[in-house]
Amino acid sequence: MGHLITVAWELVCGLGILFVILKLLGKTQFSQITPFDFISALILGELVGNAVYDKGVRIWEIIFASLLWGVLIFLIELITQKVKGSRKLLEGEPNIVIRKGKLKYDVLKKNKLDINQLQSLLRQANCFSIQEVEYAILETNGLVSVLPKFIHDTPTNGDLQIKPKQVTLPVTLIIDGEVLYENLKEAGLEERQLEEELKKRNISRAEDVLFAEWKADKPIYVLPYEEKK
Template identity: 60%
Template sequence: MNHYLMTASELIFGFIILFIVTKSLGKTQFSQITPFDFISALVLGELVGNAVYDHEVKILEILFAVVLWGVLIYFTELITQKYRKTRKVLEGEPNIVIHKGQIKYDTLKSSRLDINQLQSLIRQQGYFSLQDVEYAILETNGMVSVLPKPENDTPKMSDLNLPTQPAHLPITLILDGEVLYDNLKEVGFDENWLKKQLSKQGVTEYKEVLYAEWREDSPLYLNKYEKKSV
């Protein structure tokens, strides 16, 4: 009987601790997880699971291991929030696998993704032919985001007999107060143009901008950092 009581107490204690830790670390532990998030969640579960079946491990040791691992994950997430350059290493980065209707084979190869897998991911977004897709982006969580060709969008322009417009992929120019110069060069603009666009919206410094994106035939879209109330 004591054996069952000990197992039950360790399970209940582990459940409570894991719940607290995962809630503290944020929603990415539950959905849209990156490979790093998956490993983190897996190790947290293993720490408690092994402790339950090893009766030489005490509750305080479970607490120490789970809390320490949770602290390591927390500071890792904090680093990725503060320093944008670390995100590529720790979280990965999105990759364009279909560009203007053309499959980027080199990108598929480097992402360890074959055509059948790509088709499956595209179907999950509601498009059953690669011909319907103008852009497809492989996200860090393994899902694919799809921008369909204009005539295949919902509702379909062809069904409404309306003239179609070319699809344009939004380009991120500023992220977390830092200019993405490679993206700025890709769209054919320079820093002087960017500063003029920001000035039109009352922005004088890049660090004021949380996010800014450019899309052809549209003005520069940006979100500023929220001002802290005194």
């Protein structure tokens, strides 16, 4: 029983350490992961894993090692922000794999990328044929950014000369039966107005609503719990 309590304590401490470090390093640690970020994430996980499964390693040693590693990564991130010349070494650089419709095989080879992998990355960018691509850039996080050829490009509202309209963000009003009063205020609505909208849909309580969303110039979208089933 004592061993289980120790394991639980070490897991809680490890979770806290990782949370603090990831908060310090920022969201890009995983949202825009580079090879260096991947290595740092593996080492952080290994440090915490050792604390749980290696009885010879004390929790304070893992805390010290994790915090030290987090500080080192933070300093490296700071260097890449301040010293532009270090970014290519530590973060890598984007590579153009398709230029003016022509595939750059030497760039693919340099990045250890084959045609099948490139096709998969292009499909993830909503491009299903290499022939439709004017430029394709392999980003440092391993994804491909695509600029399609003119004939395959999607026209914009400006191209179609459509009269401009104000762009607004949708505001969530209810989630899992709970009214988000701050969002309600942001939308310029009162609780009474929300209740009236719910009554129009034969809903008497906000607790019966799974999700509700407001968007300018549109009726409030309401999804009752019964539609979830």
